[in-house]
Amino acid sequence: MIVMPLLPPNERRKILLRTPEMFSRLIVAGIPVEDMLNKKALIVGAGGLGVIVADILARSGIGALYIVDRDIVTEANFNRLGFSRDDIRKPKAEALAQKIEKLRNSETVPKKYRIHVEAFHEDIIGWPKLEKIISKVDIVFSCLDNEEARRELNFLIMKLKKPMVDGATSIDGLSGTVISIVPCKTPCYECYYGSETSVKVNHVERIGYCDASIATTMAIVASIQADQGLKILLNYGKVLPMIRVNLRDNVSVLGIENVKPRKNCPIHRRFC
Amino acid sequence: MSFDDLLEELEALELLLRSSREKRGLENKLLELYSFSTIASPIDKDWPERAKEEERAFWVFKQSKYGDILPHFLSLKASSQNNQYFYVIFKGEKIEPSIIKVPRLYPELPPNSLVSINKSIEVYTSHTDPRKCLGNLVKGRWDERGRMGVAHWLLFVEIYLVLTNNPVKLKGLL
Numbered sequence: 446m447i448v449m450p451l452l453p454p455n456e457r458r459k460i461l462l463r464t465p466e467m468f469s470r471l472i473v474a475g476i477p478v479e480d481m482l483n484k485k486a487l488i489v490g491a492g493g494l495g496v497i498v499a500d501i502l503a504r505s506g507i508g509a510l511y512i513v514d515r516d517i518v519t520e521a522n523f524n525r526l527g528f529s530r531d532d533i534r535k536p537k538a539e540a541l542a543q544k545i546e547k548l549r550n551s552e553t554v555p556k557k558y559r560i561h562v563e564a565f566h567e568d569i570i571g572w573p574k575l576e577k578i579i580s581k582v583d584i585v586f587s588c589l590d591n592e593e594a595r596r597e598l599n600f601l602i603m604k605l606k607k608p609m610v611d612g613a614t615s616i617d618g619l620s621g622t623v624i625s626i627v628p629c630k631t632p633c634y635e636c637y638y639g640s641e642t643s644v645k646v647n648h649v650e651r652i653g654y655c656d657a658s659i660a661t662t663m664a665i666v667a668s669i670q671a672d673q674g675l676k677i678l679l680n681y682g683k684v685l686p687m688i689r690v691n692l693r694d695n696v697s698v699l700g701i702e703n704v705k706p707r708k709n710c711p712i713h714r715r716f717c
Numbered sequence: 718m719s720f721d722d723l724l725e726e727l728e729a730l731e732l733l734l735r736s737s738r739e740k741r742g743l744e745n746k747l748l749e750l751y752s753f754s755t756i757a758s759p760i761d762k763d764w765p766e767r768a769k770e771e772e773r774a775f776w777v778f779k780q781s782k783y784g785d786i787l788p789h790f791l792s793l794k795a796s797s798q799n800n801q802y803f804y805v806i807f808k809g810e811k812i813e814p815s816i817i818k819v820p821r822l823y824p825e826l827p828p829n830s831l832v833s834i835n836k837s838i839e840v841y842t843s844h845t846d847p848r849k850c851l852g853n854l855v856k857g858r859w860d861e862r863g864r865m866g867v868a869h870w871l872l873f874v875e876i877y878l879v880l881t882n883n884p885v886k887l888k889g890l891l
Contacts, residue, residue: 492845521846570818570829571759571801591843593820593829600760600821658845 451475451681465558468506477679481506482558484678487578488512489569489598490588491537493658494612496527496544497667498586498674503545505675509561510545511578514538515568525660536566569594579605584674587611588667599634602626603716608677609634612670618657619693621666624686625673629706629717631686636707665690669698744858747869750786751777753824756863759800760821767824767866768795771803774868787871789878793817803867807833817867824863827855828870840874851877 452460452475460479461472468478484507488495491514499510514537518528522537532540542564549560569575570593579585579601587598587609595611602609606628614621626633669688676682687701706713751774757763775793779785789808796802803817815833820826831840844850854873859865 516846519846568818568830568832570820571799573799590845591829591841593822593826593842596822596826597820 451477451679465554467504467554468558471505476505476675478506478558480679482508484584485509485511485561485582486584486586486674486678487582488586488588489594490514490590491527491541492516492522492588492590493525493527493614493660493663494667494670495537495586495588496525496541497664498588498612498671499541499545500527500548501668501671502674503549503560505671506558507560507678509563509582510542511563511565511582512538512541512545513565513567513569513572513575513578514541515566517566525658525663536564538564538566570597576601576605579607582607584678585609586670586674588670589613595634599626600712603628603633603712606716610670610674610677612666614658614662614666616657617693618659618662619691621662621690623666623669623673623688623690625677625684625688626686627677627684629713631684632704632706633710633712635712636704636710638707662690662692665692665698744860747858747872748860748864750781750872751866751868752864753866756824758821758823758825758863759819764800768800771795771866771868774866775871778868778872787868787875789875790871793867793871803828805831805867805871807831807838809833809837811835811837813837817870819867824866825861827859827865828867831871831874838878840877842870848881 452472457472457475461469464472464478471478486502486507486509488499488510491499491512495512495514499512502510516537518532518535518537518540520533522528528537528540542562545560545562565574585598585602585607587595589595589598598609608628609626611624611626611634612621624634624637625631669690673684673688676684685700685702686704689699689701691697753767753770753774755763755767755770757767772793772795775787778787791806791808791812794804796804801819801821803819805815805817807813807815813833813835815831815838817828817831819828827842829842831838833839839849840851841849842851842855851873854876855870
């Protein structure tokens with residue numbers, strides 16, 4: 446499928462003249478930065494995937510970011526991108542929020558183009574505020590390291606009818622999966638479980654795993670996650686329900702289109 | 718320790734490791750200790766009944782035929798404010814109130830975490846930090862039909878505490 450240009454070429458020059466330099470290349474590419482400024486996203490998990498997704502969204506002009514993570518930065522995080530020694534012992538969500546604000550909220554940037562960032566050092570399981578935050582964002586990015594939290598998030602986005610893009614890497618860190626969920630249109634996360642599922646994700650057995658993580662796989666998976674999210678937010682191109690990345694023996698990125706919601710999915714039955 | 722004693726120890730260890738691989742066997746043993754009759758998640762209307770059964774099951778484990786098999790935990794109470802929280806008193810070097818969080822899809826999924834107020838204990842079913850992660854202790858042993866509960870999960874935490882406090886140093890034996 447051909448990706449439609451977002452801004453007509455003849456409009457780009459006009460918009461370019463009134464846009465701050467940091468977004469000029471996006472306008473050239475046809476990205477409607479002014480539309481992006483009205484979009485809000487929730488990023489759950491500020492680890493190897495979340496830092497990259499947040500960075501890409503901020504550099505693409507998103508208007509507001511809400512970041513949630515239960516952990517603090519330690520040296521163990523340094524094999525992935527995002528954090529440095531200055532961040533050690535800071536809550537991950539706050540450390541990431543500071544970086545995003547530093548990037549977008551300089552005094553040289555007009556107020557209209559600045560970003561609103563809120564960080565929460567919280568575990569999403571049973572967190573009462575989560576539902577309220579999801580209800581006010583346009584999209585959710587699941588950048589988690591455990592299935593219990595993923596399925597918790599899936600329940601809420603299906604209930605509140607918000608799209609979500611989930612990223613995950615495999616137990617050995619060498620492959621990954623991106624799942625895009627548009628409630629009641631594509632399969633939800635729960636649809637990939639159970640005997641009647643059409644495609645199984647390769648990380649469904651991750652309950653009770655302490656995963657490996659490698660920066661290369663994380664960066665690719667997170668970039669695809671952000672790409673799918675931008676497509677959902679700006680309504681262009683094609684959003685694929687599942688994309689598999691494999692760096693194990695070779696290099697491959699495989700888009701999977703032909704998946705349907707599972708017939709007996711309890712979450713679909715409940716909310717669709 | 719004599720060489721014969723050492724051999725006996727190694728045989729015992731081998732048997733222990735073999736039996737730990739028989740996951741189904743262990744799962745059945747755990748369900749023999751207690752098997753939940755109310756299968757309800759925190760979002761179901763039957764949750765108050767399940768929550769009460771959780772508290773009862775905890776005391777069954779404390780007074781089992783093997784004695785107190787949850788020695789690090791003094792009490793368990795379901796939160797009346799948040800269906801996904803249980804309060805437990807943890808007895809480590811100090812006595813500390815702690816919170817156990819369960820997902821909305823519990824008991825199909827196991828509890829997610831146990832964290833004490835001062836974080837002297839911080840255990841997760843899954844976590845990227847292997848020092849905090851129950852990992853293979855829970856994997857494949859959790860009953861997805863909902864017959865296991867918080868007390869069963871705390872038993873995994875007890876095993877985790879024993880292993881972390883008394884690591885087996887096989888290299889030292891070689």
